[in-house]
Structures are given as C-alpha cells and as structure tokens.
Amino acid sequence: MAFLQTSADPRQAANPQDLTVDVVIIGAGPAGLTAGYLLTKAGKSVAIIEKDETYVGGISRTVEHEGYRFDIGGHRFFSKSRAVVDLWNEILPDDFISRPRMSRIYYEGKFYSYPLRAFEALRNLGLWRSAMCMASFARVQMFPRKQVKSFEDWTINQFGEKLYSIFFKTYTEKVWGMPCDEMSADWAAQRIKGLSLWGAVVDGLKRSLGLNKRPNNGMQAKTLLEEFRYPRLGPGMMWDAARDHVVAGGNSVLMGHALKQLASDGEGGWRLDAVTADGEERIIRARHAISSAPMRELAARLSPVPDAVLDASGLKYRDFLTVALKIRSDDLFPDNWIYIHDSKVQVGRIQNFRSWSPEMVPDASVACVGLEYFCFEGDGLWASSDDDLVALATREMEILGLARPEDVIGGTVVRQEKAYPVYDEDYAQRVAVMREELEDKHPTLHLVGRNGMHRYNNQDHAMMTAMLTVENILAGQRVYDTWCVNEDAEYHEAGSEGEQPAFPQHAGDAADRAAALSSMRAVPMPVSVRAETTSAPMRGRDAA
Template identity: 80%
Template sequence: MVDGFGAAQAESREYDVDVAIIGAGPAGLTAGYLLSKQGLKVAIIEKDTRYVGGISRTVEHEGYRFDIGGHRFFSKSQQVVDLWNEILPDDFIQRPRMSRIYYEGRFYSYPLRAFEALRNLGIWRSTTCMASYGLAKLFPIREVKSFEDWTSNQFGKKLYSIFFKTYTEKVWGMPCNEMSADWAAQRIKGLSLGAAVLDGLKRSLGLNKRPNDGMATKTLLETFRYPRQGPGMMWEAARDKVIAAGSHVLMGHAMKQLASDGQGGWRLSATRADDGGETMIRARHAISSAPMRELAARLHPLPQTTLEASRLKYRDFLTVALKIRSEDLFPDNWIYIHDSKVKVGRIQNFRSWSPEMVPDESVACVGLEYFCFEGDDLWASTDEGLIELAKKEMAILGLVNPDDVIGGAVVRQEKAYPVYDDEYAANVAAMRGELEERFPTLHMVGRNGMHRYNNQDHAMMTAMLTVENILAGERVYDIWCVNEDAEYHEAGDEGAQKAIPTRPGHREPTPDQAAALASVRDVPGKVSASGRKAA
C-alpha cells in the first residue's frame, strides 16, 4: 500500500478514523491538518498517484515546475494568512504582480490604465464606448438573467464586447447570454475595467478633475507572496504534517462509494490505482471536496436529488508548457488573450512567478492555458499535437519564433471550473438542502465540493469553518457564507478581515460551545468527533 511518501506498508487496507476526507486539495488538506492538530485521526483519499494540491498542485517535468492556473497567495482573511505562515513558514518570496490583456495586436495593462487604453482603442472606438456606457445607464436591462446582461449594464455593450465576451466564452465554452449573472457578480464585483476608460474620457472632456494616477479606480495588489517552488510546496508540507500527526494520506485512491452506516457514521470505499484493490475507511464524519455530481452518484443511499446533481457541469483545462531558448519573453505573471484568432485563453510566464520554477537561466518557460471539455477535440489531442498548436499560436501572437522552442509538456486538469449555467443554482440548492437535512455528519467543502468558483483561500476557509463545526458537534457556522458577498479577492489589504465571516441572522457559538472549542484547542491529546475530550 502507498501511504503519504510512497513507502510500502504491511498494515491492513482498513482504517478506523474520526474523519474521512475525500480529496487532497486545499480544502481537504486544510481540514486534515487542523483536525490532526486537535488529536483527531483522519484518512484523506486522493485519486492522483503523485501530487497533492488539486488544481493548486505544482507539476514537475525535467526540473521545470508548472503552476496549474496560477495561484497568488493573497487573502483578506487573517486566519488564512496565519495558516499559510504556520504550514510553510520559511519558503515564501515576495513577487511583483503584472498582468496584461492582449487585444487586436495590442497590450493593455490589467487593471487598465485609462489613457493607455484610450490610445490603444482610438478616439472613435473610445467615443462609442462612452456612448454605449451612457445608454446602459439610461436604459439598463431590467431583468438581469445572464452574464451578458450584468456586464452590459455595468460597462455598456461596447466595452462588454471588447473586454469580456471573447475571453469569457473561451473560458466557459458557452455563450455569455447562457451564463448565470452570479458568476459576474462574484468575480467582477469591484473591478473597473470599463471605469478606467470612462474615467479617462471624462478627464479629456474636463468632466472629472479628481486626482488620479491613471490606474483603475480600485487598484489590485502590486506584489504578492508565492512559495519558492510553486503552490504545491504548501500542500506537500500540509500532507507531511498530517502524516507526522499519525493520520493517513492515501494516494492513488479513487472514491468508489460513500455509504451511511445508519448510525450517523460513514463507510468510505476507495479503489487503489496500484493493484485495483479496495480500501475501506470507517469514520464518524465525512468531508467531501469531490465534485457534487460525483458525490451524489456514489452516495448510498442514493440521494433523491441525484438527478439535479447530474445536471451540474464542469469546465476542464489544459496547460501546454513550452521551453524556449530565451532569457525571458515578457515580465508578466500571465497575459489574458482576448483574441478570437487563437484558442489559447491565457499565457503564464513561470519565471515571473518564481525564478526557481525554471532551472536554466538561458531558457524561458511559458504555459499556454486552454479551456475545454473532457473528451472534446482539444482534450483528446495528443501531447505532441497540443505542443505544435501552442507553438503555432505563440507565433500568431508575435511572442515566439517556433524555431526557438526546445521542448514542451502537457498537463490536463479535469473539472477545473464549476459551470454557472442558468440552472446550476437550483440544482446546488436542491442537493445541499437534502444532504444537510439527511446527513448532518457529511460536509461539502471547496470549489468542486460546493460547486462554487472559490479561490484557494476561500476553499481553505470553508474547510476551517467545517472543522469548527465538527469540533462543536453541530453546524455552528454556515460555510456557504464564504465568498458570498466578497469583493474581488485581489483588491484591498492582506489580512484586513480579522474575524471569521458570518452574515446577519447567522448564529455565533453559544458560550458553552465557545468554551468547548477553546478547551479542545488548549488540551493536547485526542478528542472525539463530537469535539469532546476522550474519557
């Protein structure tokens, strides 16, 4: 059996623990680490045979390291920042933040610099943007249903078509008028992609004389922290700490069934990749960061809302990493490609994340990100075909001479993004309502576990609050509050939010519950799954 570091063990393939955890991503490992700290025994299963961290893992190929999607370590939550520092105290570096948008052969700073955008767009197009914005404010869409409706109301049809439509449809593989407005409200709130251009226009007409540095009204962070060798360092350290505490991280284990034992506990069976055998885990609580659709299909008894869960959709993701004979290509962490001539959606520069990601100073390494559905033409392409496509598209964009490419690699990521179509919210609500009522010891966490486009820090917070609930013996905190009304995660001050978020009407712990939680944290040794010290 492979456990944690890959060492062969002679122990049984059965485990009796306090908490079974499905998935060794940020949410699963955060929960496992915090529960282990309190003396609870956990077993975490992970389908991947080599890497922990989920979409936040770092993949290594011939000494080159690839961040899957790009992960800036920034959070407004002080609890999350403190946990990062606790798990990985000595391996953060401070990095400059730089991102640009590529549109019609020109680069735009991100967030937009007003006068740069005006110059690139030209006076006629800028004027039509202003007119379009004015019309949107005078005659807004009253019944906002879609991403297109929401964004057009915020910025006008013209800016929507320039800076949102093409890129968003690449990411999600569906028309913007079929996407839920929830995604825009969650991910764009507080950003001023359009406002920067409009602000510049107003100034040029003498309508706005307030001081301005030329940036968008709400600027994003200019630097961020990052693990020296990628985000996977964080989750490998968390895994090691879980194992050191006497718990288990079982690699190459895919969930087969999660069955209620009829007494409030769970039996989790997993299929092993090494020999095809089965591992059984018995636990009082189960935490799932698996996609809600997969969880519903593998639960026993089968939920009544399995049909609703089966309608949930996911967007998959490819990174094509190219090694290029060049000291560097561009200073950006990544470039957003708003160009319909190519399929690539975003291009990362791994050295800009950390110099230690790229071992050869004479070689640049970039990652072209392609958004797709599992099984479609892109996903089914060979690695060689995808590398050739990436070389061709870099040449079309004018960024690389294909003759300078000296190698490449492909990383596939299933279910990278939960899709926000027009029925997702009802399907999630139906499944959540049933499972919370029928199974109070089953907890859904993380991006896919909750079918919510959470960032890494949000996923961690859902796990942190779930741990508090397990220790308290009841659902004291509603984890669905996390990221519900948050402004964009890269705006504002790190650690500015000191308290665990709750919403009006949500119960704080009673004095008895708070005392119980405090006693659990202060007293070493094992505690039960209800949060009480073992007799």
C-alpha cells in the same frame, strides 16, 4: 501504486488493509488537506484518500517536468482572512517569497493594463480605431439597447460595440464556453465596476488643458495589490508540507485511491470503499466524513442512494488544460500572466512561471510559459494528443508574436478537469436539494471546497470551509455555517492581508442562508436566470 500509511494499531481494522479512524476525508486538495492538518493537530485519527497517484493539492498542485515546475491556474497567496494567513505561515514558515503583481491584457501586439484603463486603451488602439470606438460609444449613448438582458447588452450599452468586441467578448467566451448574449447582464454589472469611458475622455480633455494632474485611467480610485507572497517552488509546496504534517502525526494519505462508495453505517458513521487503478479495494470506517470531491460524483457514490442524487447528477463543470513550453529566451514578458484578447488564437491566458518564482525555472537561458486553454472534458481540445497540443501552442505563440517556433525546445500538457463549477439555470436548485438532504439526514457528512460545495471558491475560501468544518466536528455540533464563506470576491485586487477576524459570526439560520445565497453568483449565469440577490464585484480572472 504507492501510499502513505500509519502503523498505529488502534487505527487499524481487522483486515490490515482497512482502517478505522475518527474522520475520513475525500480529496487531498487545499480543503481536504487543511481539514486533515487541523484534525491531526487536534489529536484526531484521519485518513485522506486522493485519486491522483502523484500529486496532492488539486488545482493548487505544482506539476514538475524535467526540473521545470508549473502552477496550474496561477495562485497568489493573499487573503483578507487572518486565520488563513496564520495557517499558511504555520504550515510553510520559511519558504515564502515576495513577488510583484503584474497582469496585463494582450491584444494585437500591445499590452493593456488589467484591470482595463479606458484612456490607456484608447491611446494604444491608435487614432483611427479609437475614433471608431468613440463613434460606437456615441451611437449607443443615443440609441441604447432597451432590453438589457445579457452580458452583451449591458457591456455594449456601457462602452459601445467596438470596445466590447475587443476587450470583453473574446476572452469571456473563451473562459466560460457560452456566448456573451446568453450570459446574464447582472454578472456584467458586478464584474465591470468603476470603468467609465466617458470619465476617461473628460479627464483626458482636462489633462490636455492642464486642469487635471491625476492619472487618467477611467477607473474609480482603488488600492490594488502590488505584491503577493508565493511559495518559492510553487503552491504545491504548501500542500506537500501539509501532507507531510498529516503523515508525521501518524495519519494516512492514500494516493491513487478513488472513491467507490460512501455508505452510512446506520449509527451516524460511515463506511468508505476506495479503489486503486489496479482494482485493489480498501475499506475505511469513520465517525465523520469530509468530502471535497465534486458534488456530482459524491451523490452518485452515496449509499443508500439519496433522493438528491438525480438533481446533483445534472451539475456541470468547465475544464481547462495547460500547455507548458520551454523557449530559448531570457524572458518573454514580466507578467505573472497575460490575458489573450484575440480571436485568431484559442489560448485564453499565458502564464510566465519565472515571474511566479525564479526557482521554478532551472535554466536562466530558458523561458517557461504555460498556455491555458479553456474547454469541456471530452471536446476537441481536451481529446487532442499532447503532441498536437504542443504544436498548437507553438503556432499560437508565433501568431501572437511572442516566440519563434525554432526557439521552442520542449513542451508538456497538464489537464485539469472540473476546474470551474458551472452556474446554469438549474445549478442552485440542485445544490440546495443536495445540501438539504445531507444536513437533514447526514449531519456527520460535511461538504468543503470548490467542487465539494459546487461554488466558485478560491484557495483561501476553500481552506476556510474546511477550517470551520473542523471547528464544528471538534465542538460536536454545527457552530459555524460553512456556506457563508466567500462573500467578498474582490479581495485579490484590493484590501489588506489578514484584515478580517479569524472566524465569521456563529451560524444563524435565515441570515446565514441569505448570506450564502447572495455570495454564490461568482460566475456568469444564463439570461434565463434572473437572480434576486447579487454578490460583491468579481475579479474572477485573478482568482483562478
């Protein structure tokens, strides 16, 4: 077990293994390291604990295997927040490259644009299947489903059952692990915005008569992100640099240290007990504690046990794993990733790591791809051996017609637990109870990041929650409401980088809470939950 440790005497407790700092941070992901970097820059003493023994960055880490680098989840470095963009440039000033944005849908050997273009989809499906789609669409226009409760109801009413089964049902159920007829229709209406099958048909007829020269895609006009910046060695390069800045500033990043207990010291501060895999324990005392650990795990390790722990213990998460294959080929496809809309295979998405950055793949004659399987920790996929998963991925590449088994020359598996917070019937109340408990009783304990707040935050959203938390700590009061972050979920598809001001409005009370609640519905909710508020349209597949 290795860890990085400051040698500054004032920050050491009586036991040389223990630390006393201004702020202790749980988790070295984007949120935790952002907080650590900014606090170090402000001259504060900091200790960060990270359960992983090797990698920082959380889901934004870059895993290396035999010289090949894998982006876990796929991370486009694009944000509307000027403060986030400036911080990226500050931490990693010389290692960004510009990459073309390309994502497509793959179905039965053909590629379809993402976001989906209705006219193109009909053309690629062929005459007979397109006719069936249009007949299905016509049928539902005459006899729509009257009780629209689910994702399935809403989507079939919009596009007909045939197109729904091809382009919406399979992938959605793979990602979220729940049937489409159990997902709320509200989420469908937000997520599928601007796509009009009837508009595509009308435009197609006009084009055939020479009455319309505009591109026919059945979409409302959008300005899509065509390029994005990316660290040349993957997103982990950003977080390795942030860690190095923290350590260079005399602070600690303790790898292989898991949270055992976080206890109030009775005077507004905290005592954190961390433990390594071999049982070594370390105590860290701090005035403030910042947690990006899963809310469920934090609640279980708080002392004294809060009333909220029973609520938080019921929070759920969706997990996934990546099977990275090395394949003899110059390249397989130009996309950053492709979505697999095919029920014959279990894979949901395939990344092409060379399209992220050529430097991630050291051999020009070898393509390296990552097959992503969405699952729950402990289920059959998750529990499969690495060899079995590599064999499965190899078979599925052959089934899809993307690679021959004899061309696969190696593979490895990376598991990512708690990748997506689940929004079930009870999650909002569980989060609210935990939040109220901490804000009322423990103002020096701060929740940040995707899992820390149990919100479907993206990388820059997670960073912003940490940036505002640091502002609050330095100000000595709650100046900003971090729960207002993540109100614009469409930024990965449209808009200009850095167009928003550095920080949102100062924290109000009722208005801020209302904004936070309206921005929390970024993943599907069960039909039994009828939300009273809705958020901006979601482009969650580009925001992993």
